[in-house]
Structures are given as C-alpha cells and as structure tokens.
Amino acid sequence: MKFKFLNYFSIFLIQAMVLGQNNKIESLDQRKFIAWEVHHMPYHILVEDAIVDFNDLNRNSTKVDTFKTLKPDEQLIIVQNKANDTQIHEIWYGDGLLFTIITRDLVDWVLSQDIQKALIEKDQYLNTPSETVFFESEGERLLSNYSSKLSLWQQYNFYVSHENMYLRSNILQYAVNFSYGNTLIGLPGTLFGGTAVGVATRNSEIGLRFPAAFNISPIGALDDPKYISSNYLGLYSKVNINNMFSTTADFHAQMGFSFFPYSDDAAVTDTTFFKQQKIDPEYQYVNIVDMYALFAASFDAPIKLPRISKVTLSPGLHYLKIAHRTWQESAETLLNRTFYLDDNGSKETFMNDSDNSKYLGLYTRVDLISDLGRRPAFFDNYDFLDFIQIDKAPFFELSFQFISDLSLIRTFTINLRDELSLSMTHYKANENIKGSWTPKSNLFIGFKYTSNL
Amino acid sequence: MNLNILNKITLLVFSTFLLKNFTYAQSNLISWEVADAEVNQKFIEAYLNVLIKNDKFDNNTIQSSDVIMVQMEKSDEGLSMKRLRAKNYDSGEFRRFQMDQVEEMSKSMLDEILDRKYKWSEITRRDLSEFESYNSVDNILQERSFKRARDAFWWSTSQVEVSPKNAFIRQKGSNQAFRMEIGMPDMGLHRQIFNNIILGLSNDISSTYVIVPQISSPTATEDSHPLDGTFGFGFKFDTHAIGGNISYMDSGNKFKLKGVNTPEHMVIPSANGLLYWSNTFGLNNNNFITILGTIKDLLGRGGGEGMDEKDFASLRLKVGMSLSEFIHASIDSTIGKSESQNLQITDRIIGTEALGFFVKAEIATDDKRTKLYGQSNTSFGGMSSISFGLEHNVYKSFNVGFDMITYPSGSGLEFDTKKSKNSSWTWYPYGEGGGSIFAPYLSIHF
Known part of the structure; x- marks a missing residue:
C-alpha cells in the first residue's frame, strides 16, 4: 500500500513537473533580451528532430523531463541575451497560445553546438522579430494571440464561418483562405462581390477574386x-x-x-x-x-x-x-x-x-x-x-x-x-x-x- | 516474359527493399560527438585507469585529449549503444575502445556519456563514414538559405542603399524599412519605360507602397513611347517558397497635359498582379568546373580539376504568372497644360491577353560583393522583355552595375481605338523593330 502511494505520488510529481515545464511561462525583460521567430524550414526541421532525439535519449530518465514534440506548423522562437550574443538563451515553441520553453541549461543538451551556431546567425536565414516572450503574464499572451480581427494567420489550422473558410497546412507554413464576405472593408456577405481564394502566409495573402457569390448566413x-x-x-x-x-x-x-x-x-x-x-x-x-x-x-x-x-x-x-x-x-x-x-x-x-x-x-x-x-x-x-x-x-x-x-x-x-x-x-x-x-x-x-x- | 526484363524487375525490387531498409536503419541511429572537454577527459581517464588496473594498457591507443564519438540505435526494446569511438583530431585517426574494459567501468560513468547531458556536436559526414552511416544534418546546415540571394534583390544587406533604380533606408537592428523604387521591374516595366515612383514601408516579408506618377523620358525610337501612370497603391511579399505583387492605379484620376508624353496615345498599366514560386540553390565551383571542363575539352586542353567544390554563391530561381491590365486612353491636347481633365479611355487589355509568364534567376555571391540576374516576361497579349543585370562592389561603399533590357521585335500591345482613323493602334515599348537599352549606374551602400 505504501509502495503504491509513493508510486502514484511520484507519477503525480513528474506529471506536475512536465506540465509545469510545458505551460509555466515567465516573461522576459525586453531591455535585456531579443527574440525572433524562425521561418527557415530546414532549421525548423533540425530542431524538431533534435527534440525527438533528446526525448528518445531521456525516455527512461527520472532526472530530466522530456519535451513536447515540435510540430511543423508551430512557432519556433529563439531568445538571445543582449549581453551574450554568442549563445541561445532560451528556445520557445508552441501554437501561439501554449508554449514549451527549453531553458538555457537544457539548450546545450537538446541542440548540438552546430545547430545553435546556425540558429544564432539570424542574418543568414529568414526570421521575424517576436514579442511573444515579453508579455508579462500568460493571460496577456493568450489575449494577444486571441485571433485579432486584422490578423492574417490564425491559431487554428481550420475554421469555417459565414464569411471565410481557412485551411492551414500542417507541414508547410502556408494556408489557403476562401472569403465570401469581408466585413473589415465594409462589404459583408455577398456585398463583397465574389469569392476570394488566396494563399496566405503569416504576414501576407494574395489571390484571385472569382466571379461567384455564396451566402452561407441563414439570414441576410x-x-x-x-x-x-x-x-x-x-x-x-x-x-x-x-x-x-x-x-x-x-x-x-x-x-x-x-x-x-x-x-x-x-x-x-x-x-x-x-x-x-x-x-x-x-x-x-x-x-x-x-x-x-x-x-x-x-x-x-x-x-x-x-x-x-x-x-x-x-x-x-x-x-x-x-x-x-x-x-x-x-x-x-x-x-x-x-x-x-x-x-x-x-x-x-x-x-x-x-x-x-x-x-x-x-x-x-x-x-x-x-x-x-x-x-x-x-x-x-x-x-x-x-x-x-x-x-x-x-x-x-x-x-x-x-x-x-x-x-x-x-x-x-x-x-x-x-x-x-x-x-x-x-x-x-x-x-x-x-x-x-x-x-x-x-x-x-x-x-x-x-x-x- | 523476357528473362532480361525479369532480371531487371527482380533487381529493382531488391534494390528498393535494400534502400528502404537502409533508410529505415539510418533514421534509427543517433550519433554525436562530445563537445564538452571536461566530460571527454573524465571518461577517457576513467577508461585508462580501468586499462591500467586490468593490465590492458599495452594495447591502448586512446589518449585523454581524444574526442569521444557515440552512436546509439533505437529499437522496439529501447536505446542501445551501437558504436563508441575516440577521434584524435591531430592525426585524424579513429580509435576503438576495448568494449570489455568499458563494461568494467562504473555504470554511471557510461550512462553519463550515453545520456548526452552536456555540450555536444554533430558528427561530420566524413567522420560518420567511420560509423558506416551518413549525416543529413550536415547537409541541412550546408543547405543554402534563400535569404542571401533574397536580401540582395528583394531586401538589402545595407542600412542605406541609394542608386538610380531604388533607395532603401532600414532601421538599425530592425527588419523594417522605407523603400523607394522606380518602375515595376518584376512586371517587365523597367524604369526606362515606366518612371513611376514606388514609396513603401517594408519588413522582411511584406511591403506596402503608394505609386506616385512621374513623367518618363521619351525613348529612343519614334514609333515607341514610355508608359504613363497615376497615383495608386500596391503590396508585395516574398517568402522562401512563394512571393507576389499586386498594384492598382486609378484611371479615374485627373490628368494634366503637362504630365503626359503623348496625349492622344496614353498607355497605363492600371492594375496588375504577379504570383511566383521560388527555390534557392548553392552554386559551387563544380558547376563551373563542368562548364570549364567542357570548354577546355573542346579546345583540347585539360579540365579544372584543381578547384574544390565549395559553394560560393546562391542562385534563386523564380517562376510565376502575371495578370496585367493595360489601358489605352487619351486626353484633350487643346486645353491648358495645367488644367485637370478626365481620361478618355478607348480600350483596355483584360482576360487571356492580360496573362503572362515571369521567369527570373538571381545570383548573389557569399561575400555579398557581386549580384546578377536574368529575367524574362512574356504575355499572351504580345508584350515581352528580357533583361540582364550585374552589380559589383568596387570600393568600400561603392558599387557599379548595369542593366541590359531587350524588347524583341514586335513586342507590344494592340489596342482597339475606334475614335482614331485606324481601328487599332499598337504600343511598342521600344519601337516595332525592338531594341536594347544599356543602363550603367553607380550605387552607394552604408
């Protein structure tokens, strides 16, 4: 009975630690750190594989937690201390709402020195500055990521509404957007004058306006x-x-x-x-x-x-x-x-x-x-x-x-x-x-x- | 069935089977090199102590300064160590551990190495051959980031860049910039025939701009004239795989006689869009060895075997489709030059004739000193152009370059003009016979 209790208690503690590591988010001081999101897919893949390997190596370890795997369409953010531009301070990855953090002491264990060197050289690959790591609370981060009406990139990889249908790739960082109304420009429903079909990235969307109108709204x-x-x-x-x-x-x-x-x-x-x-x-x-x-x-x-x-x-x-x-x-x-x-x-x-x-x-x-x-x-x-x-x-x-x-x-x-x-x-x-x-x-x-x- | 075909099929099936197994085996291997000098030394010294203790040191070749390389294998049963080697970086020699002695070391010592909780490095492709495997990471790290080629053309490697073609001012430590560009070169509307200014706000990926009209200088031939323009908006974006451009100029705007070239024949690219796919490749000396070798073979001399295969430049290829609406219009040439008036539109090119193809190759060297491009634009409406350009850093912040733009014979657009004597009129950007424009320039970078 005692053994069982200890067993369950240990499992509970490990789970709490894993959950804690994956979800507990501490904000960073914007004056001291810079952060950028990696858009170069080969580097994204390298980190995905490195996390899988790290988890495999530590599957049976009780001393170190394994990490949630990095999915192809998830954000990968590199954080660097302004006082030390030769190493990665932290790595954040997640779907925009929930993030996993690889802290400084674990970065060297998860990523090889070669991959770290490549990731630090941000002038050599496509990236964009990220504010995600600087929010003061998880609530603020959740709020900021709660789909802005002007945002082109959605947190979910599928949505359908009376004005849009959005499909985001699970593998590539692209999405397809069908719009049959556009309230933002003052032309809701079929007033939009067609159906727009375009390819979207995180910051842009381009496409054709097709001569077809759909009215999905039950009224109007x-x-x-x-x-x-x-x-x-x-x-x-x-x-x-x-x-x-x-x-x-x-x-x-x-x-x-x-x-x-x-x-x-x-x-x-x-x-x-x-x-x-x-x-x-x-x-x-x-x-x-x-x-x-x-x-x-x-x-x-x-x-x-x-x-x-x-x-x-x-x-x-x-x-x-x-x-x-x-x-x-x-x-x-x-x-x-x-x-x-x-x-x-x-x-x-x-x-x-x-x-x-x-x-x-x-x-x-x-x-x-x-x-x-x-x-x-x-x-x-x-x-x-x-x-x-x-x-x-x-x-x-x-x-x-x-x-x-x-x-x-x-x-x-x-x-x-x-x-x-x-x-x-x-x-x-x-x-x-x-x-x-x-x-x-x-x-x-x-x-x-x-x-x- | 013919015996030969049967043999080939058997061979193919067998090869596929082997290849599949080989690939599967490779993906189940985790290999690394210990980059933490302290961990290296601690393990090897402990190993050497075991050898001394068991009187096995005479057969040893491993030194405490060697670097440990580990290979683990994943299986259904879990992870197991497959290979353990020590590399001497001075001699380049790989040395084997005596595994019976490693097993006599304390388990925690071996676990420390296998758990990989220390600084580690990838094993290079060449070193991995010692492990009879290969390294895809090595390839990925050497894969060309398209950014190098992209920065040279779409973005900038400088904070300030000024040339007769464009101007670029970027905030220090930021990815946002003001940009100014003349013409719409991606659409084949080079600054020599389309002098409108594009003023925009850009970041690494996207750009939004306003179009400001500016009268173009007359072109060299009598039967050609440059394009006209008016105020408008535009966006463009570029990612590693796709990019595009969309712009609109409002033909409903007022025009003044003093702002146009030929009042009876105004041609305006009022709306256009471009979507392209792109990919980036590394250019290594081998590409040129092959070309050089072929040339030397033809001349009966030896090839360029002395050159190595190191990459020195990035080649970015873009292939896409465009849609351009051109308007033919006129304004009254009898009224005052500064008086505003509406366009009298006579025809517009839309539909299939507005469709076109776009191909561009951009090369930027790794030292960022040289960039060159070749571009082709063709439309179903009959307008086509080929351009080539080169820019090279000659001294500190000064670059010199040139553009060579060729409009082939007959390249132009035919408009219906019911109001003129003839029912149609053709716009030729550089005359019916075509021609080339050579435009040298000086560019300053800070």
Missing part, C-alpha cells in the same frame, strides 16, 4: 440585382506588418480590384435606353467593385472596462470605388451608366456625371472582448446553459466599425465553446450613398467553427 441574403455584382474576376492582396517600428502597433493593409470589360460606346444617361433596347431589369443597374483599399493600424488601448479584458482600436483610411454600368445583352457590352433612380423613382446623376462613385473615408474600428474562459456567473444557476463551456475564448465579443460616408457595422459574438461561436452583425449604410448598390441596412446571422485538423 442580398439578392437585389442592383447590389454589388459578383460576375467579374479580380485580384486581391493583404499585408500585415507587426510591431511597426517597435511601437507595438500592427499595420494592416488590404486591397482588391476587378477586371471588367470596357466600352467606349455612349454612356447610358436615362431609363429610355432601357426601354428602347429592352434591357432586362436584372441588367439595368449593374454595380461593380472597381477597387477597394484599407490601411489601418491596430493597437491595444489602455482602457479598463468592467468585464472587458481587451479593447483594440484600429484607426485608418479606407477607399472604395464602385463602377456603375448597364449590361446590354444583345451587344454583349457593358455600358457606362451615369444615372440612378432615387427612392422616389426620380432620375439623379452621379457626381460630375461620372460613371463611378468614390468613397475615401476615415476608418475606425473598436473591438472589445470579455475575459477569456469566463462565462457569466449566473449561468451556473441554470442547467440548460451548461452547453456553454469556454476555456480559452471570451464569452462575448463586440465590434464597432465606422467608415465615414460609407457604413456603420456592429457585431455581437457569443462563444458557445472555444471552437464554436454565433454572431449577429448589423449593417447600416450611410444615407448619402447614391445608386442603391447596397441595402440601407441589413442583419446578418453568422457563425464560426474552429478546429485543429
């Missing part, structure tokens, strides 16, 4: 032919620059445009043309996203609010150009159109008799998230609410996005589980928008499911 279908057309091919790209000039602010930019045919025939200037040419109502008022661009900086605001763990502000500039056209099916020509009908059915012309509308506006976005892993206490009084169980996700998220002259979008999200959330997005267009290419307001019901495949 936009089927008026005057709304943004989804019939034209285009290109798009997104770029992130993290910790811009060591200010802790992240820069985010994205742009996209469509290729559509041009006609130098006379522009359509009133509805008589529709009658004369028997233009199908579906093709009379065609509106196309000619180009969109967003430049924003995002930073955590030092604002303390009850039940809110983080407030992120994202100010920036936004540009949108909508081309107004009429499709003459008989001639297979896309004609410029300089007029629209207002709410009363009266003919109005676009500014300067132009065939397009341009919106250059200020962009303001505020994201608030509640405490991670905490649901309201009164939920415990109701058994039927037990299905709401969260550990790493906030119970609710609120977003306000205002683009001057264009739209106000408010989103409320509830996380039912760490991996499942439901959202409600209210879209309200600016009253001065001309041409009816967008609904005046709309409600989108959305969802998001994340998983690690």
